[in-house]
Amino acid sequence: MMIFLWIVFTFVLLVLTFKYYFGTTRWCKSTVKLNGKTVLITGGNLGIGKATAIDLANRGARVIIASRNKEKAIQTIKEIYDKTGNDNVRFMYLDLMDLEVVRQCVEQFLKEEKRLDILINNSGIAGWAYKTIGLKTKQNYDLIFGVNHLGHFLLTYLLLDLLKKTPDSRVINVSSLRHLWRRSPLRYDRGPNKDGILYPDLAGYDTSKLANVMHSKMLSNILQGSPGCSCPVMVNSVHPGLAATDILMAPLKSVLPDTLYSIVDPFFRFISLDSTGGAQTTIFAAVDESLNSVTGKHFGHCRLAWENKLAQDDEACQQLWDYSMKMCGLT
Template sequence: MLFFGDEEVSDGMYYIGYPLIFLGIYLLIFMIVIKLLWGTTRYYRSQARLFGKTVIITGGNSGIGKETALELAWRGARVILACRNLNKAKQAAQYIKDKTGNYNVDYQYLDLSDLNSVKRFAEHINGSEPRLDILINNAGIASEPENGLTLTSQRFDLIFGTNYVGHFLLTYLLTDLLKISSPSRIINVSSFMHKMHWTPLNFDTGPNREGMRYPNLFDYRCSKLANVMHARELAKKLAGTGVTANSLHPGVINSEIWIPFKSKWTYLLFFVWKFVLRHLCLDNRGGAQTSIFLAVDEGVMSVTGKYFSRSVVSNENKLARDDVACGRLWNASLDMCGLAQ
């Protein structure tokens, strides 16, 4: 029997209580570390305006894309939301107009998983817009949808095709307009998950998996590595044109991108992950800050080919620093899109 002051405490309470206290301390330390690593960012405070500038944001109808669009519209830019869901895009555009008082906000249909849709969108933009100052390749998926679709219209892996191939073609087709409008900026939204891709990209075209073209180029990590490599190669090819290209990690965000995982994970795992996201990670506004910084800040006007996190230059996967590999990805991407080399 143990005594604390005038109170008598049983040995059982002693042996149960102290481990629980230490467990609580460990959990608190763990939560603080996660918050510091995943739940903090640099909020962009500059009052710089974008009057006379035109911005295209893919996936601008929700998540960090919507928050980025809201901020850039508030700064006076003409903002075009390039989205697959036109109903949500219409609602987002109206929301942005109401919030900012900027009615120069438009939305256009774009399905990045269909290269024909990308071509139609780019043709419309090139024919109707006199300038394009900022292209933010923001849209992305992290998991196949619940309908079981795994391939794009051109039979690339759905995640890789949507996150990378569609954006590659879009950027390629809008490059001349970006050059005309220089100084202009290309911003690829990647992820720290690109660092988890350990092996060089494999451009073999067979044997095909379910008829998939480039069957070794699949999943989220691969697509986000390709986004970083794309920006690096663009920086080389656009040197001297006044067009910069950079990539970024927006942070770990409590956004709609996690919704498909609800049906793929156990209830307990998804519940725990949502708790972490909600209480320890960034919201959409926080996740948009690095995109906003790269779109607006004058200090990065001449910075190109870099990877950013928390609005500062960060270290990318060493695979993305291989210029030969970046060149190979570029050539393979031209083939994927049916473009002449």
């Protein structure tokens, strides 16, 4: 009996410890208002992105939700209005799987908008997308790397001039704890592999999330080094923590029997954050006054977080930047 109780106690302690480190967060306490400011958020129609959009709309911002799912985005916009009373929320079509569509989105944005105060590169996909969408992007790059990094890289690059013209603007790249899992340096063997994917080493969720952090680092370095520029754009990356959003729950539901899923689902939700909790660090990076002159950093739990050593290598970050420019047709 004592052995059984000890096993139960140990299990509960491990679960609570796991929840504390991965499934909890500090809450953004800033009360900053964003009246007159414009926010562009990718994937703001569901999950953490939706929770972020609701918060920023509640602060008075003009929020533009960039997504390829117009129907869901329109539903989200209605929900935001019902919750916040903010009728200055718009939809803009963006498909990060196709770099040409990214260019078209930016062209539309620059025609319609005069400022961009906050760019949140939030949209992301994980391994389930290989089965539901396919293996590669329109330009034949790995699907997950293409959506999570390359599409956002091009979007950010093409919006840089407007960001520079907008005082105190910020860019936030939403990464993940899993960026720590990539241990080997990125390789740029062009390929293609047997599936026709160019640069096959640049594949998978962990690699794409590492690229988000490295992108933030390099862009920050470039902006700080611009002649006569005192870094007018703050660029940081964040990880939301473990959140029970569709990006994690949908794969579980698709592979587990209904009975087992009915057991796993509440347990997983107990040890995880909900979407609102998962949005807190993104919101913190977007609005908190303590970050007015902070750039090139990585945050989690609304504070500085561990970074993969590969993201601290300036030469590696420069190399990723150079190849991303090439892959996006910018050089």
